[in-house]
Amino acid sequence: MKKLIFASTLAMVAASASAGLYGDTPDATHAWAVHDRNRPNPVKIVAEPGLPPSDAIILFDGTEKTFANWCSMKMEPTKWKLVNGTLESVKGAGYIRTKAEYGPNFQLHVEWATPVKVEGVGQGRGNSGVFLMNDFELQVLDSYETDPAKSPNPNPNYADGQASAIYGQNPPIVNASRGPGQWQTYDIVFHAPVWKDGKEIYPGTVTVFHNGVLTQDNWEYEGPTYHMKRTVKKQPATKAPIAFQDHGNPVHFRNVWLREIPCRHANTTHGGPDVKEADVKALRHKIAEQLFAKIDTNKSGADEVNAILEVISYCKAEPFCGACKKICGAYIARLDAMDAAALEKAKGEIMGVKKSCDVLARNKVVENCKLAAKINEIIKARGWDKKKK
Numbered sequence: 001m002k003k004l005i006f007a008s009t010l011a012m013v014a015a016s017a018s019a020g021l022y023g024d025t026p027d028a029t030h031a032w033a034v035h036d037r038n039r040p041n042p043v044k045i046v047a048e049p050g051l052p053p054s055d056a057i058i059l060f061d062g063t064e065k066t067f068a069n070w071c072s073m074k075m076e077p078t079k080w081k082l083v084n085g086t087l088e089s090v091k092g093a094g095y096i097r098t099k100a101e102y103g104p105n106f107q108l109h110v111e112w113a114t115p116v117k118v119e120g121v122g123q124g125r126g127n128s129g130v131f132l133m134n135d136f137e138l139q140v141l142d143s144y145e146t147d148p149a150k151s152p153n154p155n156p157n158y159a160d161g162q163a164s165a166i167y168g169q170n171p172p173i174v175n176a177s178r179g180p181g182q183w184q185t186y187d188i189v190f191h192a193p194v195w196k197d198g199k200e201i202y203p204g205t206v207t208v209f210h211n212g213v214l215t216q217d218n219w220e221y222e223g224p225t226y227h228m229k230r231t232v233k234k235q236p237a238t239k240a241p242i243a244f245q246d247h248g249n250p251v252h253f254r255n256v257w258l259r260e261i262p263c264r265h266a267n268t269t270h271g272g273p274d275v276k277e278a279d280v281k282a283l284r285h286k287i288a289e290q291l292f293a294k295i296d297t298n299k300s301g302a303d304e305v306n307a308i309l310e311v312i313s314y315c316k317a318e319p320f321c322g323a324c325k326k327i328c329g330a331y332i333a334r335l336d337a338m339d340a341a342a343l344e345k346a347k348g349e350i351m352g353v354k355k356s357c358d359v360l361a362r363n364k365v366v367e368n369c370k371l372a373a374k375i376n377e378i379i380k381a382r383g384w385d386k387k388k389k
């Protein structure tokens with residue numbers, strides 16, 4: 001019940017123009033206040049169980065139409081087959097790639113199955129791979145049973161080469177593999193390395209859920225996938241195809257979709273590793289302008305006071321400060337003109353304005369505020385600061 005009451009209180013606060021300020025105000029590295037009602041809401045999408053999100057790019061859904069999204073690495077027609085709504089790798093056909101390029105950051109969903117008929121051993125059993133940005137392989141392999149002591153037909157392997165490994169670099173946290181012929185899922189969050197002035201300033205990262213289980217936890221790439229020696233890091237492309245490996249085994253793929261996502265390093269206006277104070281200041285000024293345009297500066301009610309104090313919380317430049325002095329000065333005059341009955345009647349709005357003043361004072365946006373001093377004087381004189389017995 002408490003949670004319900006809290007939620008409805010927040011809803012009322014959000015709906016009221018004169019609710020006043022609360023939380024922490026914007027600062028040098030955060031353009032938005034805590035619980036900021038002016039911060040844009042995320043775009044609404046449809047996300048139903050088992051279906052691609054409505055904003056996903058469908059790379060392959062089993063149809064001829066989406067099969068046409070794919071080609072050989074030489075951009076020629078692929079020799080992979082469309083079989084019963086799946087993509088089947090063909091020995092000797094080479095890798096398959098998307099004709100279009102994506103990146104540098106994305107969420108990728110892939111479903112795959114190694115052959116029902118178990119053949120080969122080690123890297124020769126159900127081997128394929130998901131290549132990201134042309135350089136980074138997330139291994140696909142029959143890794144269902146790897147322990148010779150527990151299985152009559154195991155496929156033991158080196159740890160950094162089994163299913164869900166970042167090939168040659170990092171084994172999965174656990175082996176979440178399903179059996180041969182069973183459909184398995186990879187849900188991948190990939191962020192390409194960030195380079196600046198010819199140097200890598202942040203490594204690329206990948207997070208992988210294999211069959212819903214976290215197997216790669218924000219792994220930082222040491223560089224592109226290597227096999228026999230460490231590869232020198234190189235500046236990645238901005239966009240690149242998604243590719244699947246032909247390793248000689250008939251591996252199947254289905255339900256492949258992708259969502260390009262923003263990189264936290266591109267965020268320069270709110271927290272994050274690359275926040276720039278100049279960008280924060282510019283955005284705060286822009287929001288202040290937008291809020292200020294809605295205020296009738298010839299009025300001096302509690303709504304106008306709270307609204308101009310909110311503007312000041314974003315930016316203390318002119319004409320905002322001048323308007324703040326005018327509106328707050330007029331509000332003080334109104335308070336001075338009120339008799340005891342009028343003050344009691346206006347107690348709620350006065351206490352609301354006090355909250356706004358308190359937020360600005362606590363965050364050191366405004367100090368020695370005449371309006372706050374006036375309200376505190378009234379509160380003391382009226383005994384509003386004393387608890388009821």
Ligand code: MG
Nearest residue numbers: 127128129140
């Ligand atoms: Mg492979």
